[in-house]
Amino acid sequence: xxxxxxxxxxxxxxxxxxxxxxxxxxxxxxxxxxxxxxxxxxxxxxxxxxxxxxxxxxxxxxxxxxxxxxxxxxxxxxxxxxxxxxxxxxxxxxxxxxxxxxxxxxxxxxxxxxxxxxxxxxxxxxxxxxxxxxxxxxxxxxxxxxxxxxxxxxxxxxxxxxxxxxxxxxxxxxxxxxxxxxxxxxxxxxxxxxxxxxxxxxxxxxxxxxxxxxxxxxxxxxxxxxxxxxxxxxxxxxxxxxxxxxxxxxxxxxxxxxxxxxxxxxxxxxxxxxxxxxxxxxxxxxxxxxxxxxxxxxxxxxxxxxxxxxxxxxxxxxxxxxxxxxxxxxxxxxxxxxxxxxxxxxxxxxxxxxxxxxxxxxxxxxxxxxxxxxxxxxxxxxxxxxxxxxxxxxxxxxxxxxxxxxxxxxxxx
Numbered sequence: 001x002x003x004x005x006x007x008x009x010x011x012x013x014x015x016x017x018x019x020x021x022x023x024x025x026x027x028x029x030x031x032x033x034x035x036x037x038x039x040x041x042x043x044x045x046x047x048x049x050x051x052x053x054x055x056x057x058x059x060x061x062x063x064x065x066x067x068x069x070x071x072x073x074x075x076x077x078x079x080x081x082x083x084x085x086x087x088x089x090x091x092x093x094x095x096x097x098x099x100x101x102x103x104x105x106x107x108x109x110x111x112x113x114x115x116x117x118x119x120x121x122x123x124x125x126x127x128x129x130x131x132x133x134x135x136x137x138x139x140x141x142x143x144x145x146x147x148x149x150x151x152x153x154x155x156x157x158x159x160x161x162x163x164x165x166x167x168x169x170x171x172x173x174x175x176x177x178x179x180x181x182x183x184x185x186x187x188x189x190x191x192x193x194x195x196x197x198x199x200x201x202x203x204x205x206x207x208x209x210x211x212x213x214x215x216x217x218x219x220x221x222x223x224x225x226x227x228x229x230x231x232x233x234x235x236x237x238x239x240x241x242x243x244x245x246x247x248x249x250x251x252x253x254x255x256x257x258x259x260x261x262x263x264x265x266x267x268x269x270x271x272x273x274x275x276x277x278x279x280x281x282x283x284x285x286x287x288x289x290x291x292x293x294x295x296x297x298x299x300x301x302x303x304x305x306x307x308x309x310x311x312x313x314x315x316x317x318x319x320x321x322x323x324x325x326x327x328x329x330x331x332x333x334x335x336x337x338x339x340x341x342x343x344x345x346x347x348x349x350x351x352x353x354x355x356x357x358x359x360x361x362x363x364x365x366x367x368x369x370x371x372x373x374x375x376x377x378x379x380x381x382x383x384x385x386x387x388x389x390x391x392x393x394x395x396x397x398x399x400x401x402x403x404x405x406x407x408x409x410x411x412x413x
Contacts, residue, residue: 234266276322285318
């Protein structure tokens with residue numbers, strides 16, 4: 001069911017809609033190197049083959065896992081000698097090539113001896129050499145929608161030449177949409193699932209919802225524990241808690257847990273969040289986050305999922321303030337941009353006879369000897385303000401207290 005031209009490619013309207021860059025390049029046969037980045041089953045290989053067909057190019061497909069330098073040299077050498085027909089070199093999983101293998105491609109890509117199309121499920125910015133990346137048009141392919149997959153499955157059942165049309169199956173819309181939903185945007189997985197269902201039934205039988213139950217019970221979500229899914233999902237998780245949306249936060253938590261994420265890693269991120277995003281708006285956030293991380297260590301999965309859910313809902317629903325976090329950033333910026341201040345003499349350590357002779361701490365005013373511990377003394381040679389409390393949660397009281405102390409300090413001075 002691979003598309004034979006761009007018109008048969010399923011989905012990806014943000015790339016393939018009329019007037020967009022890629023169709024223009026293919027129509028004028030003026031494309032150079034292309035990089036397709038997207039999740040499994042989104043159509044990277046199919047798109048490459050369709051482009052080669054439309055431009056009447058020789059299509060050479062290799063997989064970076066199986067290939068080596070010797071094979072690359074042979075392919076590139078043959079492409080230099082072949083002048084009558086363009087060569088499209090499609091490298092699947094190009095992120096698996098090391099730096100020297102990618103560098104080997106550069107001269108022939110630059111000279112136009114081959115038109116490179118690379119496909120990767122990993123972020124090219126981290127895995128593709130900068131010189132090769134700069135010489136290529138990068139296109140991000142998205143997972144297929146449920147509607148697109150369901151429509152493609154209908155075509156499979158109708159196509160007698162390349163699909164399952166000879167078996168005479170029909171299917172209810174509910175069954176096809178059910179398979180589409182279980183495929184998580186992966187069209188290849190959907191085709192394989194439909195084929196498995198069809199071959200398990202008598203020819204001509206209508207495929208119904210009950211026939212796809214086995215695939216629902218064996219469903220595995222797409223989650224790469226150390227790659228894009230890991231980073232994107234934890235990012236969505238943190239931002240959902242920051243945005244005070246417990247439902248979204250629980251959803252992304254569930255995705256990580258079902259996908260096999262390390263519960264201890266999630267616990268560590270909750271500790272960071274408690275100080276970075278909740279801070280002094282709720283002083284119970286950090287102890288709870290630490291307790292949750294300890295529960296992940298001591299209890300382990302699956303029981304510690306309950307502790308994680310408890311903490312996530314709490315952190316998502318409490319008042320939030322990043323004032324202490326941004327205050328530290330401002331203090332660091334001050335150190336980087338301005339002369340470093342010396343410690344005032346009245347604050348220096350007075351231990352030892354030499355320090356006493358120098359008069360260290362002679363003028364220090366002991367704070368506990370004054371009302372509300374405010375002596376009026378400065379604690380920097382050039383006073384700065386970094387911490388600006390937000391009037392949310394417990395930090396409201398801190399803001400009021402600081403204002404009171406500021407006024408008291410002025411009155412003493």
